[in-house]
Amino acid sequence: MSTRDKQLLHLVFGGHVKDPRGLEFDDPSKLDIVGIYPNNAEALDAWRAKSHANVDDANVKYVLVHLHRLLEDPEHEKDD
Numbered sequence: 001m002s003t004r005d006k007q008l009l010h011l012v013f014g015g016h017v018k019d020p021r022g023l024e025f026d027d028p029s030k031l032d033i034v035g036i037y038p039n040n041a042e043a044l045d046a047w048r049a050k051s052h053a054n055v056d057d058a059n060v061k062y063v064l065v066h067l068h069r070l071l072e073d074p075e076h077e078k079d080d
Contacts, residue, residue: 010037
């Protein structure tokens, strides 16, 4: 697999946050897992669609996570 063809997985999910300025979700068990996408463009399209569909609720937030970065460097983020 060449660098150009390398799979770069992205996750899109969201839900109700406690504070619209943050990323602490009210109830992680109720997160809306939109999907895992093979590239940034498809993930960005999915994120935009979900974000725009919930634009009237400031406490609903969707995020796009670059899974490929976590898979390449699993030590990047550690749980406390």
